[in-house]
Amino acid sequence: MKLRIVVAEDAVLFREGLVRLLEEAGHDVIAAVGDAVSLVEVVDADRPDLAVIDVRMPPDLTDDGVRAAREMRGRHPGLPMLLLSQHIEIRQAAELAGEGGFGYLLKDRVLQVDDFLDALQRVAAGGSALDPAVVAALVSPLRLHSGANVVALTERERDVLALVAQGLTNSAVARQLFLSERTVEAHMRSIFQKLRIPDSGDDHRRVRAVVAYLTK
Amino acid sequence: MTSTPRRAVVLAVCLYATAVMIMAAIEFRPGGASPDWLLAAVAGFSVALGVFVAWRSTNSPASGGLVLLGAAPTATAAIEAWGESFGGPGSIPGAHIVAYIAPGVWVFNLTGFVVLASSFPSGPLPVRRWATISRLFLLTGALVVFVVGVQPEQFEADGGPLPGAPPFEMPAVVNAVAMLATAVLLVGVLAAAVRSVVVRYRAGDDVARSQLRWFVLGAGSVPVLLVAGWIAEVIGASIAVAYTPFMVAITVLLPVAVTIGVLRHDLFDIDRILNDTIAGLLTTVVAAAVFALVVTTAAQTGTAQLEVGEASGLAAAAFVTALLLYPVHRFLHRLVGRVIDHDRVVVLGAVRSFVDDVRDGTVEAEQVEDELRRCLDDPTLLVLLDVPGRDGLTRLDGTRYDGAPNAEPLVTLDWHDRQVGALVLGRVSKRRARIARAAALEARLAIDVSRLRMELRHALDDAHDSRLRLVEATAIERRKLERDLHDGAQQQIVAVGMRLRSAQRRLLPDDPTALDLDVAVASLEATVAELRRLAHGMRPALLDDGLAAALGKLAHDVPLPVRLYVDDFAVPELTATTTYFVVAEAVANVLKHAHATRIDVRVCADGDGLRVEVSDDGIGGVQPGQGLAALEDRVAALGGRLLVHSFVGRGTTIEAVL
Numbered sequence: 118m119k120l121r122i123v124v125a126e127d128a129v130l131f132r133e134g135l136v137r138l139l140e141e142a143g144h145d146v147i148a149a150v151g152d153a154v155s156l157v158e159v160v161d162a163d164r165p166d167l168a169v170i171d172v173r174m175p176p177d178l179t180d181d182g183v184r185a186a187r188e189m190r191g192r193h194p195g196l197p198m199l200l201l202s203q204h205i206e207i208r209q210a211a212e213l214a215g216e217g218g219f220g221y222l223l224k225d226r227v228l229q230v231d232d233f234l235d236a237l238q239r240v241a242a243g244g245s246a247l248d249p250a251v252v253a254a255l256v257s258p259l260r261l262h263s264g265a266n267v268v269a270l271t272e273r274e275r276d277v278l279a280l281v282a283q284g285l286t287n288s289a290v291a292r293q294l295f296l297s298e299r300t301v302e303a304h305m306r307s308i309f310q311k312l313r314i315p316d317s318g319d320d321h322r323r324v325r326a327v328v329a330y331l332t333k
Numbered sequence: 334m335t336s337t338p339r340r341a342v343v344l345a346v347c348l349y350a351t352a353v354m355i356m357a358a359i360e361f362r363p364g365g366a367s368p369d370w371l372l373a374a375v376a377g378f379s380v381a382l383g384v385f386v387a388w389r390s391t392n393s394p395a396s397g398g399l400v401l402l403g404a405a406p407t408a409t410a411a412i413e414a415w416g417e418s419f420g421g422p423g424s425i426p427g428a429h430i431v432a433y434i435a436p437g438v439w440v441f442n443l444t445g446f447v448v449l450a451s452s453f454p455s456g457p458l459p460v461r462r463w464a465t466i467s468r469l470f471l472l473t474g475a476l477v478v479f480v481v482g483v484q485p486e487q488f489e490a491d492g493g494p495l496p497g498a499p500p501f502e503m504p505a506v507v508n509a510v511a512m513l514a515t516a517v518l519l520v521g522v523l524a525a526a527v528r529s530v531v532v533r534y535r536a537g538d539d540v541a542r543s544q545l546r547w548f549v550l551g552a553g554s555v556p557v558l559l560v561a562g563w564i565a566e567v568i569g570a571s572i573a574v575a576y577t578p579f580m581v582a583i584t585v586l587l588p589v590a591v592t593i594g595v596l597r598h599d600l601f602d603i604d605r606i607l608n609d610t611i612a613g614l615l616t617t618v619v620a621a622a623v624f625a626l627v628v629t630t631a632a633q634t635g636t637a638q639l640e641v642g643e644a645s646g647l648a649a650a651a652f653v654t655a656l657l658l659y660p661v662h663r664f665l666h667r668l669v670g671r672v673i674d675h676d677r678v679v680v681l682g683a684v685r686s687f688v689d690d691v692r693d694g695t696v697e698a699e700q701v702e703d704e705l706r707r708c709l710d711d712p713t714l715l716v717l718l719d720v721p722g723r724d725g726l727t728r729l730d731g732t733r734y735d736g737a738p739n740a741e742p743l744v745t746l747d748w749h750d751r752q753v754g755a756l757v758l759g760r761v762s763k764r765r766a767r768i769a770r771a772a773a774l775e776a777r778l779a780i781d782v783s784r785l786r787m788e789l790r791h792a793l794d795d796a797h798d799s800r801l802r803l804v805e806a807t808a809i810e811r812r813k814l815e816r817d818l819h820d821g822a823q824q825q826i827v828a829v830g831m832r833l834r835s836a837q838r839r840l841l842p843d844d845p846t847a848l849d850l851d852v853a854v855a856s857l858e859a860t861v862a863e864l865r866r867l868a869h870g871m872r873p874a875l876l877d878d879g880l881a882a883a884l885g886k887l888a889h890d891v892p893l894p895v896r897l898y899v900d901d902f903a904v905p906e907l908t909a910t911t912t913y914f915v916v917a918e919a920v921a922n923v924l925k926h927a928h929a930t931r932i933d934v935r936v937c938a939d940g941d942g943l944r945v946e947v948s949d950d951g952i953g954g955v956q957p958g959q960g961l962a963a964l965e966d967r968v969a970a971l972g973g974r975l976l977v978h979s980f981v982g983r984g985t986t987i988e989a990v991l
Contacts, residue, residue, distance in 0.1 A: 128824040134831030141838055173820065203819035204865060204874035224823070225861045226856050228830040242922075260720075 120166040120241050125156035125182065126201070127174045131222040135169065135227065142234050143193070153181035160189055164196065165240045170222075172202040187214055195239045214327070219244035220284075220312075239284050247282045270311060277304045282327040335508060338456075341397030342387040344516040349380050349404035349464070352411040358642040359414050362425055367412040372406060375580070379403030380446075381587040386595050394456040395449060395594045401446030402588050411437045437481030438473045440519065446552065446583070449591060450526035453533075455543040463529050470522050473515070480515045543604075543764060549591025550607050551582075557614060557877070558582045604674040604764075605823050611673065613665040619661050625648045677768050681710045684775040691779045698782035702729050705756070705776060709769055715761030716773075717743075718784045720791065726755060729783055731790070746773050748782070753784060784949050797972065809872040818868040823861055830857040836895070855887065873913055880909045884916060891920055891932065898935040904943060908991050911967055912936060912945050918964050919947035919987045927951025939990060948986035955979035964989070 122144050126132040129151070135147045148159040152175040152332035160168060168189070172182040186198050190213065197218035204223070207264040213219050217253050220240040224246065270278065287305065291298040305323070308314075312329045314322055356368040383400030386393055387587065416435025419428035451457055451466040458464060475738050483503070503511070534545045556668075558579040631646025670678040687704045690696045702716040717726035719733050726734040726835045736757065744756040744766050756769050771891035812882035837850040858956075868874065875883035881899040888895035904912065916934055936945050955977055964987070973991040 127830070128820065131824045134828045134835065137835050138831055141835060162753035203823055204868070225827050225830070225858055228826060228834060228858055257810050312779070 118241070120144045120237070121147050123159050123165040123168045124169040125151075125168065125174060125185070127151045127155065128171075131224070134215065138227070138230065139169075142230075144237075145212060152176060153185040154187050156182075157188060160193065160196070164193055167197045167199065167237065169199045169201065169237075170202055177250065183213070195243070199237060199240050199245065199246065200257075203315065214245060217243040217245065221251060222246060222248045223250060236284070244284050245282075245327075246284045248284055270308065274304050274308050274311075277301060278308055278327060281305070281323050291312075337395055338392060338394045339387060341394075342400055345397055345400035345404045346380060347383065348408055349400065352404065352408040354370050355411040355415055356407075358425055359411075362418070369410045372410050372580075372584075374610060375584045376403035376407045379584055382588045382592045383642050385909050387682070390595050391400065393454070394452045395454055395591055395595050398445055398449035398452060399591055400445075401448050402591075403584065405444040406442045406584065411442050412594070418874055427428045431646075431783060433482050434478055437478035440477040442583075443523070444470070444474075446555070447523070447526045448585070448861040449548065449587075450552070451529050453530075453548050453591065454541060454594060458533060463525075464530070466522065466525050466529060470526070473518050473522050477519060480511050499524065499747060504974050539762070539764065540598065543598040546604060546607050547590045548593030549596060549673075550610065551587035551594075554582045554586050555579065575837075592851070604677060606672045608674040610667045611936055612662060615665045616658065616662040617671065619665070620654050620658055623657055624654045627653050640746065677771060680708045680768055680772050681775050684772050685836075688776055688778050691782065698786070701728050701776050701779040701783060704779075705769070705772055708772060709765070711755075711757075711759045711765075711769075714769075715757040716754065716780065716783075716786060717757065718754040718780070720784060720787050722788075729787075730786060736907070744773070745859060747772070748774075748781075749775065754780060800970050801972070804911075805907055806871070808910055811910075814867040815872045815874060816870075818864050819874070823864050823868075826857050826861050826864070830854050835858075872910060876906075876909055876913060880904050880936065882987070883909075883913050884936070887917055888934065889912070893929065895920075896931065896933045897934075898937070900937045908943060908971065911971055911973075911991060912943065912989075914966055914967060915945055915987075915989050916947055922952060922961075922987075923947070923949045925987070926955075927953075929984070943991045945991070946986060947987045948984060950984045952981070953983050953985050954980045954981035955985050961987075 121296065122139055124132060124135055124139070124146055126135060126149070132149055132151070136149050139146050139300060147163060147165055150156050154176065156168070156174075159219075167326045168186075170182040170186055172180055174185075181198060185318075186200060188198055189198070198213070199220040199222065201224050202224055214221065220236055222233070222236060226236075230244055239322075240246050256293075276294060277290055280293055285293065287301045288298050289310055291301045294301070296310050305326075307314070307325055309322065312330060314326050316322065353373055356373060360370075380400050380403040383396045383398075383403070386399055389395035390396070411950060412431060413435045415425065415428055416432040416438075418425050419432040443701050447470045448467055451463065457467070484844050530545060534542055535629060537545060544858050558581075559576075562575045562579045567827055591773070596782065628646050629651035631649055667678065671861050684704065687696070687701070687708075691701075702714070706712055708716045714813055715734070716728065716729055720727045723733075728734050732926075734757075744758060745752055746756065756773055758765060832848050837847050837854075840847050840850075873883045873886070876887050881897075881901065884897055886901060888897045897898045920932060920934070927949045929949035931950055933948045934946070935948075936943065938944075956979075961975065961977065965975045968989045968991065973989055976990075977985065978986040978988065979985040
């Protein structure tokens with residue numbers, strides 16, 4: 118599926134490479150900008166199918182990309198966005214992950230071109246794509262007690278959730294963990310219950326479970 | 334209005350002028366003996382001083398006494414010369430009457446002294462008993478003149494210079510009693526005069542005492558030099574040589590001392606001069622006595638060989654005297670000082686015992702200010718220190734002294750030609766400044782210790798500050814490096830990889846170069862991962878998400894179960910970084926040495942700071958300082974401290990408070 122894409126990235130070399138890669142993959146890069154302000158302007162003017170956004174950009178060179186994404190979420194609900202970062206900074210992006218059409222990847226994932234293009238398509242279709250390293254950092258076997266609200270998932274449930282967070286389907290998770298699909302479904306039900314995620318009848322429930330767990 | 338002191342001066346000057354005229358009359362009488370002009374000239378000095386004092390210090394009763402100090406001896410000399418001219422070739426009118434007075438008139442030489450003693454520095458004492466001393470002296474003088482005048486040996490009949498026989502015959506007993514009574518009376522009046530000085534000194538204020546000390550210095554030398562004159566005469570010196578010092582004392586030394594006392598009593602440290610002088614004199618007397626005693630004893634015991642005995646006795650006496658000289662002098666100095674230089678001796682004694690206490694460690698050196706305030710009775714006194722590396726003067730509590738240095742009454746303290754500090758006195762006079770300086774000198778140890786301790790404290794503060802600055806600079810540098818790695822090198826490598834991928838896509842499907850490109854891209858990915866790891870070691874980027882997130886990642890990478898408890902609160906960047914590395918290093922230590930099965934990490938707020946605990950269930954037995962130096966340095970750089978609780982077989986807890 119051919120996508121109309123906006124790229125926001127301040128490092129010229131990386132931006133050029135990315136644009137070329139996307140175009141060669143048959144996508145239409147309608148704009149490539151170097152800072153967060155231009156990004157918002159471009160998106161406002163011509164709503165794309167997907168925005169690929171660098172987290173650290175001018176003007177502040179901190180988390181400008183995340184802030185721009187949050188702003189655009191308000192103005193263009195459902196706009197798919199893929200954030201790219203040099204390293205793992207999740208907290209700021211976690212709330213964005215709560216809805217569909219959101220991805221967060223480390224920049225060097227781009228080099229695995231096919232996986233990257235898959236993730237692109239998944240996000241554009243309203244799914245999610247969280248970097249395995251990001252998920253691993255958060256879905257770890259430790260309890261972060263930042264309050265009384267302690268959620269105790271079993272080790273198996275955490276494994277399942279980690280894969281779900283990457284956007285895998287139940288069957289894909291089952292294959293990866295050498296389990297039956299029914300067992301994976303049972304684990305997911307248990308997770309939803311423990312995290313008190315109501316049944317909304319769509320895929321977003323799964324993402325919300327991940328986010329709920331990560332931000333607890 | 335002519336005040337009483339001034340009238341006295343005028344009268345006394347008239348007396349001097351009259352005496353000089355009489356002497357001139359005698360001088361120009363043909364054939365007459367020449368009168369004592371030297372005496373008149375020297376006495377003129379005292380008269381001039383008296384006039385000078387009267388002019389400078391109008392109300393000082395001392396001016397009359399001063400003039401009398403010169404006028405009386407001149408008048409006495411004139412009368413004696415006048416009387417002596419009787420019967421000679423140069424006999425002048427009235428000599429036959431004056432000749433009766435002349436033999437006893439010497440007693441009036443003392444007039445100036447008595448007047449000064451009974452009225453210096455502020456007039457006669459208000460009590461009548463003391464006020465009559467001068468009059469009593471004049472009466473006694475008249476009595477002396479009379480009693481001496483009627484002595485039989487003064488008359489021609491007994492070979493004396495006076496004509497005829499005594500006016501009346503007195504039994505020898507009556508005569509002797511009269512002589513004795515007169516002598517006793519004279520000594521009594523003189524003693525009363527001296528006594529009035531003591532009374533005045535006791536009752537006087539600081540200024541009066543200081544002035545009296547000058548008087549005592551001058552007057553005290555008179556009897557001492559008189560005795561010295563006697564001794565010199567006995568030894569065989571000529572009368573001129575023997576009594577010259579005495580005459581100089583009474584006509585020069587005493588007037589000068591009194592003048593200084595009136596006009597510039599603050600000129601020198603009179604207390605110390607007087608103390609030293611008297612102690613020195615007494616020491617000489619004691620030494621002479623000891624010498625004489627030993628010689629006598631040696632002479633009595635050395636009967637067998639008299640000459641040898643004498644020589645060895647002298648040697649022994651010299652030895653014993655020399656041995657005793659210093660301790661005796663010290664003892665006398667202190668004893669005399671207690672009376673004459675009371676303030677200084679008491680103050681210095683108190684300060685000395687304070688310094689002893691400082692040396693014994695029973696009081697703090699910094700209490701020196703309180704001690705000096707108490708000793709010098711000056712509750713607003715300040716001790717200021719000149720601490721190297723700091724501008725201006727510093728107070729003992731470390732604050733800067735910002736009084737204008739020239740406006741305040743400062744006593745600078747210099748030791749070895751270096752200013753170490755200063756005193757600011759609340760009550761000022763030259764005398765107080767002198768005593769304060771002496772007290773500060775005595776308290777030198779305490780002041781210097783305070784100064785050195787302050788220097789040390791400042792140096793430590795500076796060292797701590799600069800260490801903190803270094804740590805902060807390092808943290809900033811690490812952050813910058815981390816950014817540079819991420820945004821620079823890493824991005825470029827990825828961009829190169831993307832070009833390779835892009836080139837790869839354009840190749841034919843079975844081109845073997847594609848495999849080469851896969852390998853190249855894989856090694857680029859490995860390089861990026863390595864760069865990320867390096868950057869993480871400089872400063873975990875996850876700290877941007879907060880301490881909890883960064884520690885979570887850390888715990889995740891540990892191959893042991895880690896229970897992590899992190900309170901949710903804001904932590905400054907530097908503290909967060911330090912906490913992260915403390916935990917990382919502590920965990921690494923556990924993995925290396927402890928053989929533990931689990932690790933607990935707890936980070937919680939602790940007052941203004943933060944407490945980090947890393948505990949394990951390993952073998953324990955860690956000694957403080959054992960491989961923990963790096964951790965300790967990190968913690969100490971932030972002014973924190975590191976505690977290690979470790980018992981063999983019961984695990985280890987490392988606790989850092991930041």
